[in-house]
Amino acid sequence: MRLWEKVDAKGKVILEKDAYHAIIVSCYRFANPSIMKSKWAEVQGILYGYNKDGIVHVTRAVPLAHLSSVAVEMDDNDYVLVAELEGEMASHDLFQVGWFHSHPGIKLFLSLEDVKTQAGLQAPNPLAIALVFNPIYLMERESDFGFKIFRLDDPSTIEIKFHEIPWEIAGTGDGFLKESKMLMHGVQRFLRGEGVFDTIQSRLDKTYKKMNSEIFGLKTYLQNKKKTATTEEIFNSFTKHKARIEKLFNKKRESIDIQVMLLDYLELKEMLQYKDRIDEIREEWKAYKQTFTELLMDVEKTIFDST
Structure with a gap:
C-alpha cells in the first residue's frame, strides 16, 4: 500500500x-x-x-x-x-x-x-x-x-x-x-560549480567539431573510393559509415539534450540574469541538430549525384 x-x-x-x-x-x-x-x-x-x-x-x-x-x-x-x-x-x-x-x-x-x-x-x-x-x-x-x-x-x-x-x-x-x-x-x-554555461558551451563546441570532422572525413573517403570502387561498393560503405556516425551523434545528443533541459530548472535569479544566454544555447543546439542531418544528406547527394 x-x-x-x-x-x-x-x-x-x-x-x-x-x-x-x-x-x-x-x-x-x-x-x-x-x-x-x-x-x-x-x-x-x-x-x-x-x-x-x-x-x-x-x-x-x-x-x-x-x-x-x-x-x-x-x-x-x-x-x-x-x-x-x-x-x-x-x-x-x-x-x-x-x-x-x-x-x-x-x-x-x-x-x-x-x-x-x-x-x-x-x-x-x-x-x-x-x-x-x-x-x-x-x-x-x-x-x-x-x-x-x-x-x-x-x-x-x-x-x-x-x-x-x-x-x-x-x-x-x-x-x-x-x-x-x-x-x-x-x-x-x-550542474557542478558556477561555470554551468561555460561547461555546456564547451561541450557543444567539441560536439560540433567532432561531428563535422566525421562527416568531412566520410565525404573525403568516399570521393577517393569512387576512383576504384563500384557504385554498389560505394553505397555499402556510405550506409555503414553513416550508421556509425548517426549512432555516435545520437549518443551525444541524448546527453546534451539532458544538459540543455536542466537549464529550465535553474534558480529564478539565474533564469532572469542569463535568459538571453539560455535562449542562445537552446537555439544553437536546435539549429545544429538540423545542420547535422543536412550535412549527411549533402554527402549522399555529392557522392551519388555525380556517380
Missing part, C-alpha cells in the same frame, strides 16, 4: 511531473555526492498552480534560493523578483498554492521556522501546502520519491503540529521513478 493511501484524502495534491523535476534538479544540485556533506545547501522555492474541488494542482515549481545553513532565507531582491513572478503567474490564472524546501540527508518534517512560514500561507489559504524534499532518499532508496507534503493542524498557532497530505504525480508511468533518478545523474554531472 502506498503511503498516501493511508492518510485522509481531503485536500489531495496533484503535481505535474515537470514541477517535480524542477524540485529534484534544484535540490540535488546543491546536495549530492560530488559535494562535501558539510557544504550541502538547503533550497527553497514556490509552488504555483490552482485549487479545484478541494484538490491542489501544482503546475510549476520555481526554485528561489539556496543557503548553506540550517535554514533558508530570502533577501530583499528575492522578494522583488517574486513580486514580478506573481504577476506573470496571475496572467495564466495561477497563484501560489504552497512552497517547497529541501532537507538534504535528514528526515522529512516541519521545523519551527517552517511552521511559521507555512502558517503565513495557510491562514489565508487553508489548502496551502509545504513540500519537504530529501534528494538523498530519492537517489538511494529503491521506491521512494523523496518527499512528503504537509499542512498545519492549526495555522493560527505556531505549535509544531502538522499532518501529511496524500499526493500523486500526474501523467506518469512505471518508468517515471527511474527517469527521475537518471535526471539526478545529469545534475551531478552537468
Whole structure:
C-alpha cells in the first residue's frame, strides 16, 4: 500500500511531473555526492498552480534560493523578483498554492521556522501546502520519491503540529521513478560549480567539431573510393559509415539534450540574469541538430549525384 493511501484524502495534491523535476534538479544540485556533506545547501522555492474541488494542482515549481545553513532565507531582491513572478503567474490564472524546501540527508518534517512560514500561507489559504524534499532518499532508496507534503493542524498557532497530505504525480508511468533518478545523474554531472554555461558551451563546441570532422572525413573517403570502387561498393560503405556516425551523434545528443533541459530548472535569479544566454544555447543546439542531418544528406547527394 502506498503511503498516501493511508492518510485522509481531503485536500489531495496533484503535481505535474515537470514541477517535480524542477524540485529534484534544484535540490540535488546543491546536495549530492560530488559535494562535501558539510557544504550541502538547503533550497527553497514556490509552488504555483490552482485549487479545484478541494484538490491542489501544482503546475510549476520555481526554485528561489539556496543557503548553506540550517535554514533558508530570502533577501530583499528575492522578494522583488517574486513580486514580478506573481504577476506573470496571475496572467495564466495561477497563484501560489504552497512552497517547497529541501532537507538534504535528514528526515522529512516541519521545523519551527517552517511552521511559521507555512502558517503565513495557510491562514489565508487553508489548502496551502509545504513540500519537504530529501534528494538523498530519492537517489538511494529503491521506491521512494523523496518527499512528503504537509499542512498545519492549526495555522493560527505556531505549535509544531502538522499532518501529511496524500499526493500523486500526474501523467506518469512505471518508468517515471527511474527517469527521475537518471535526471539526478545529469545534475551531478552537468550542474557542478558556477561555470554551468561555460561547461555546456564547451561541450557543444567539441560536439560540433567532432561531428563535422566525421562527416568531412566520410565525404573525403568516399570521393577517393569512387576512383576504384563500384557504385554498389560505394553505397555499402556510405550506409555503414553513416550508421556509425548517426549512432555516435545520437549518443551525444541524448546527453546534451539532458544538459540543455536542466537549464529550465535553474534558480529564478539565474533564469532572469542569463535568459538571453539560455535562449542562445537552446537555439544553437536546435539549429545544429538540423545542420547535422543536412550535412549527411549533402554527402549522399555529392557522392551519388555525380556517380
